[in-house]
Amino acid sequence: MSEQAHWPTAAEHDAGVHAAVAQLRDRVHVTPIMRSASLDRLLGCTALFKCEQLQRTGAFKYRGASNALASLPPGTTSVCTHSSGNHGAALAAAALALGIDAHIVMPENAVPTKVNAVRAYQGTVHFCAPTQQAREQAFAALQVQGHHAVPPYDDWRVIYGQATASVELIEQTDGLDMLLAPVGGGGLISGACLAVQAVQADIRVLAAEPEGAADAHASLLAGRRIVDQPVDTIADGLRATIGVRNFHVLQQQLESVLLVSDDEILQATERVWRHMKQLIEPSCATVVAAITRYPELFAGQRVGIILSGGNVDTSKLLAALR
């Protein structure tokens, strides 16, 4: 993806976000806000959780995919993407809802449950070697065959779609001081920045990122996208490199990226499971880990927190019960 010379204006972003809100009405679940008195005590703030683990396909990704599909060129009968995770299933499900075909490039070593999720929504899986080059080649080949491309996060339609989670969160809560979401490729968090701008709310936006995939943090420090960071984290949904468009938005509007360790992520995962009974995935727990690690930033604040998804390998967890 090449750097853009011309970026949308603030007014164009606002229009994109508002159009997504209108387009996704009746297509996505308005997920509930949950609270936990125990977690409020543990975290030292008022934590208002936006439950995207209860979104269709178990993650916020369904919003961006649905918004991209809502404005396809006339006559489009099939879409394609590459994904080792939630975006593939989301695109397949959104395509199925419209009656069009979805082709998903996945690495040969993708988690079987994620492959099964794509197939459950009748998506066609195209396996490739587990390298970035093989993935891009396979994705390009699908586009040459005429399938319309819907990238996982570096796409304004996708970013505006993800922004609707934050718009709802702001509308469902009565005054937020801060909004906190994880950052991987940056679709959700850049959407949060544009949502706050679009509804003219006075809310600070912060991101949580694993230390083992800290490219967004490094990129903002350096003032340019760092694309060769080593990646090693349990938060498999956040291993992607920050997108071009996403980075541009974060540079302008994000307050900061808070780094958390895998141990902190796992502790936070267990706390949400125990106190909220919500089966979130580790990537999603980074936000809770960030509040625990930097309590002084959040003390006494009303914090809107996006729980991004709940697609853990439940068979693996079940084995622990036996």
Place this chain on the structure above:
Amino acid sequence: MSEQAHWPTAAEHDAGVHAAVAQLRDRVHVTPIMRSASLDRLLGCTALFKCEQLQRTGAFKYRGASNALASLPPGTTSVCTHSSGNHGAALAAAALALGIDAHIVMPENAVPTKVNAVRAYQGTVHFCAPTQQAREQAFAALQVQGHHAVPPYDDWRVIYGQATASVELIEQTDGLDMLLAPVGGGGLISGACLAVQAVQADIRVLAAEPEGAADAHASLLAGRRIVDQPVDTIADGLRATIGVRNFHVLQQQLESVLLVSDDEILQATERVWRHMKQLIEPSCATVVAAITRYPELFAGQRVGIILSGGNVDTSKLLAALR
């Protein structure tokens, strides 16, 4: 507990349930109803899930404990019970909310997380040898010391309290054909029977029970309480023997008890985790297992299903992620 010569009349039961509804207002969470399109498809019915895993202390037990405490004799400053599980934590939490002391007899081999839950609500744990006799002796000794007894299920105040979950479920849904809940000691399911009667609803009530703790099923067949059934099931919340009062209600009003195997329970647990992202405990999954095992009973029906609780050992599950 001795058999009663005189049972409350239907009108007395109705009054007890309605009083509990009034007394628990603002003391318990009105838990939400959740639905899952995927589970509806898998189960072949319209499944309306009452989410008591989101109740305070993570289980419906908080209702019964709170209702018992709402009508204590004047001057009562402490309560006691015996429990290896959710009732102990529920009573401790309900007592803490009223500012009175709670004493909980627990077997020495109780799961550490459950002991910790009682202590987190400032309950005093009294360990006993892991036998029924030792447990009853310890419980009797606490009563002699003047602590007011709140049994886990064989108590009308507790049963009426549990009934409020079913009253809410009926009010929150627009016409149910059936109501399905697990049976262990029988507090929740006898409450469901009395709730349906109290609100004069035309709803069939069914119970789900593990094959490895099938005393309610055996008792209803025999026409008398069978108290010496061998117990071996993963559903640790349902290992108790059906209570005297509970059995009396079930004999009069329950349509049937549906038995399910541990394998079916585990499969159902995983399905709820995967499709609903709700971290329910295996005891709670018996209801979903029952629909899968006896699909002809439920086909096309609107089924109100009480998810009873979500207190699994999250540390154990977390270990599976690492």
